[in-house]
Amino acid sequence: MINWNNLDTLKAYDELKKSTQVDVKELMAGENGAKRVKEYSVPMAGGLSYNYAAKAVDDSILSTLSKLADEAQLLEKFEALYNGEIINISEKRKVLHHLVRGQLGEDVVADGIDKRKFYKEQQERIADFARKVHSGEITNAAGEKFTTVVQIGIGGSDLGPRANYIALENWAKKNNTFKMEAKFISNVDPDDAAAVLASTDVAHSIFILVSKSGTTLETLTNESFVKDALKKAGLDPSKHMIAVTSETSPLAKSSDYLAAFFMDDFIGGRFSGTSSVGGAVLSLAFGPEVFARFLDGAGEADKLAANKDIFKNPALLDALIGVYERNILGYECTAVVPYSQALSRYAAHLQQLDMESNGKSVNRFGEPVNYKTGPVIFGEPGTNGQHSFYQLLHQGTDIIPLQFVGFKKSQIGTDVDIQGSSSQQKLCANVAAQIVAFACGKDDPDNNKKFEGGRPSSIIIGEQLTPEALGSLLSHFENKIMFQGFLWNINSFDQEGVQLGKILAKKVLAHDADGALKVYSELLNI
Amino acid sequence: MINWNNLDTLKAYDELKKSTQVDVKELMAGENGAKRVKEYSVPMAGGLSYNYAAKAVDDSILSTLSKLADEAQLLEKFEALYNGEIINISEKRKVLHHLVRGQLGEDVVADGIDKRKFYKEQQERIADFARKVHSGEITNAAGEKFTTVVQIGIGGSDLGPRANYIALENWAKKNNTFKMEAKFISNVDPDDAAAVLASTDVAHSIFILVSKSGTTLETLTNESFVKDALKKAGLDPSKHMIAVTSETSPLAKSSDYLAAFFMDDFIGGRFSGTSSVGGAVLSLAFGPEVFARFLDGAGEADKLAANKDIFKNPALLDALIGVYERNILGYECTAVVPYSQALSRYAAHLQQLDMESNGKSVNRFGEPVNYKTGPVIFGEPGTNGQHSFYQLLHQGTDIIPLQFVGFKKSQIGTDVDIQGSSSQQKLCANVAAQIVAFACGKDDPDNNKKFEGGRPSSIIIGEQLTPEALGSLLSHFENKIMFQGFLWNINSFDQEGVQLGKILAKKVLAHDADGALKVYSELLNI
Secondary structure: OOOOOOHHHOHHHHHHHHOOOOOHHHHOOHHHHHHHHHHOEEEOHHHOEEEOOOOOOOHHHHHHHHHHHHHOOHHHHHHHHHOOOOOEOOOOEOOOHHHHHOOOOOOOEEOOEEHHHHHHHHHHHHHHHHHHHHHOOOOOOOOOOOOEEEEEOOHHHOHHHHHHHHHHHHHHHHOOOOOOEEEEEOOOOHHHHHHHHHOOOHHHEEEEEEOOOOOOHHHHHHHHHHHHHHHHOOOOHHHOEEEEEEOOOOOOOOOOOOEEEEEOOOOOHHHOOOOHHHHHHHHHHHOHHHHHHHHHHHHHHHHHHOOOOHHHOHHHHHHHHHHHHHHHOOOOEEEEEEEOHHHOOHHHHHHHHHHHHHOOOEOOOOOEOOOOOOOEEEOOOOOHHHHOOHHHHHHOOOOOOEEEEEEOOOOOOOOOEEOOEEHHHHHHHHHHHHHHHHHHOEOOOOHHHOEOOOOOEEEEEEOOOOHHHHHHHHHHHHHHHHHHHHHHOOOOOOOHHHHHHHHHHHHHHOOOOOHHHHHHHHHOOO | OOOOOOHHHOHHHHHHHHOOOOOHHHHOOHHHHHHHHHHOEEEOHHHOEEEOOOOOOOHHHHHHHHHHHHHOOHHHHHHHHHOOOOOEOOOOEOOOHHHHHOOOOOOOEEOOEEHHHHHHHHHHHHHHHHHHHHHOOOOOOOOOOOOEEEEEOOHHHOHHHHHHHHHHHHHHHHOOOOOOEEEEEOOOOHHHHHHHHHOOOHHHEEEEEEOOOOOOHHHHHHHHHHHHHHHHOOOOHHHOEEEEEEOOOOOOOOOOOOEEEEEOOOOOHHHOOOOHHHHHHHHHHHOHHHHHHHHHHHHHHHHHHOOOOHHHOHHHHHHHHHHHHHHHOOOOEEEEEEEOHHHOOHHHHHHHHHHHHHOOOEOOOOOEOOOOOOOEEEOOOOOHHHHOOHHHHHHOOOOOOEEEEEEOOOOOOOOOEEOOEEHHHHHHHHHHHHHHHHHHOEOOOOHHHOEOOOOOEEEEEEOOOOHHHHHHHHHHHHHHHHHHHHHHOOOOOOOHHHHHHHHHHHHHHOOOOOHHHHHHHHHOOO
């Protein structure tokens, strides 16, 4: 029997509040620090590991966090989720994104359909379509091969797929699995679509329209934009467009599309990177085999997330430490800094995933909670961040924990030796240095040159950013955020906070605004 | 006589703490809200205006903020700065970025050189060089025109110039001033340089090496990367590279470069967008006339920043309201959301500008301060952000003020009408709607659908994102951050917080690390 209780009603949370806090600076000094780095590490899927040596926890706090995980029934809740219970309680929906990458528990049936089968079928249909495009069986009207794929979508239909495309683009080129260039149109700003189209050979492009409901304002508007451009080029839009949508949407059976691939209400936008939403564009860009490897990495990581032992479950451990930082230590933000240019847009994906899931103030039953929930997430790739916002993180007046990511090997392999080390070594040396600099600080008689230290961080270390590693990363953060939502007793799977803006924007466009809204509209010439 | 006092020693600050706080939700309701939107607006340079109607201030608080500006001698400090006093006290340097775009005060002489003349001369040398490249007077060894310019730099040599290039790229194409495509290499990750080079026609490219000292690790490493690529292509690197550096750097008189353009120690990296650092790449990409218009916009904005009346000085007003939010209301972050795809990387520039300048814990004299300083800055363009992190901003447990930017007209002008409105109108309707949604909220019997409101924001509204408007934006935020640094009595112009990481990274690369640092190095295979 699962109990959905607020975090502040749990005994272990009380114990956590009373537990002795530790000083990262002390913990990470000398040989004890070395020992921690060796021991405070948990294997992840895809050849990664989660190292939390520089977090402000010790064995005693970890033991209380483990109790908290038990008392909050985090694993039972995860089990209920993947077995198909209605976890998204406000929208009365199952939450099934894990099912696209494997069968963790029982068969899940909805509306008489085995959902695992349904998702597999969509993957196979996409794989088949992609292979036909790559082989030249499906071509444009002139019988020429398609060379480019353009995703039209916003939010989860954009940020995750785009981040993942950028993450694997160079890997695929290096490993000869690169099939088509991908581009993305998201913003309703007409300059977004116009600029992408101006630099795109539309005659050899497939456009993927991604909208679950078939009603997203930005996406439908940009579809018209694209259709106009195709018509102006003398092309038939229906020969250049495919749809990723729900089976019940108006797009599903429209003759306006070469093909339609399906998703459903049980996978939210920000969790849809491994569904058809990410599958179509990544399978076209890199081939279905690469997408399958990405799913494998995510599926392996999901299995780890079902482990009861917090020291064998990196997502769970990360979630617990995050809640400790947020609710006991009071940190409001987390910086995400992958030392990998390929992950240059990954922070933007995590920003949505985390802030849209856990930026809530009411619990699952609609009651206001008395504690902080999801933090602000921001970040840029390292080493770039070092030359930007790190100043504040090192010497500012707030403590901001960091999530680092680093890989031993680059993706392309071209490198240059300067001053006795390669660029890859310099990159890795910098992330190692930063963890220690943040944790240990440095004293100085000149306060301006003093580093307080005590700034916690964790690092995910991998061999190389492969499709499996990327899938593992994706699942890790999805599951971490899910566990945190359980801890806060909130619904991480709805997003009511996006509704009001939509309603007011419609009012403006219908010239139905009054008061301040009307004056803003006038100032903006609407 | 200027007094450099801590914020919490000022009488007006005390008054501010005691002043009655106001509720944005109340203030923005009904006709009073409409009145505020009309009245709480200050003209900016470049056709922009700063509207602060949705900020948590009223006439009484504004009057105290005006006293605070006087008591903190903000205008006197700015005057001292542009007249050449040593404002960057820790590094004993003048702060002269305003001088590249106009003469605000007296002649500034350093080392016997009139600095305004020096900066003008560099602008003219760059303009001359760019014109010769565009006309074909300067070509590659085969006598062919250069088509691409690649900036090699990191931090301020990358973020600002890149954001500004993206901001004007489509405008320049539309207005027939687009001369050369620009690309950027910044990260020491070898995959950054390798990927950019793989997609670049190096035989027709000019590379700009930007490093003040000529010693920045990332930049020198990437220079070698580029030289290797040029040599592999059978080209002479010295015919493809120019340098932007200080006159005393080893790069200044090297025969390795086609030309060298100069900067100096009086303009910090993050403030260098209007110096040769931004000037070379923007003049080559768009022509020197466009760069000159960008400087004009910034110069006009600087003049406004010298106005004693806070209601005629948008940067000053913005700074004061920001300090009120940070120190009285206790907000830790600010989200920057331009409703303009062209400003897609602008938040990354502002993140550096603000967090590196004001992320400090000691005052100008090296004494720890007892109040919060610079906030965390993050953001993505709208409407994209609406489908990402806005959920937390609307319904999360922390209040996060927003800085919106919107333009009446798009840059390219191609648009599409759907459901009775253009994309540009939809874009603008959304930003208007969001301001009101954040400020006024919405009640609902279902708490999950309730919006508390009371979330403050301001918006900068412009006709169109032109070079002048972009210059105005740049100067606005530079000056805002400067005024805030004065209020917090910190040195906004150094960045000692970046040093420790550099030292430790060197240790790692010299295999001289011990303790935790050594183990991390091993885990990362260095």
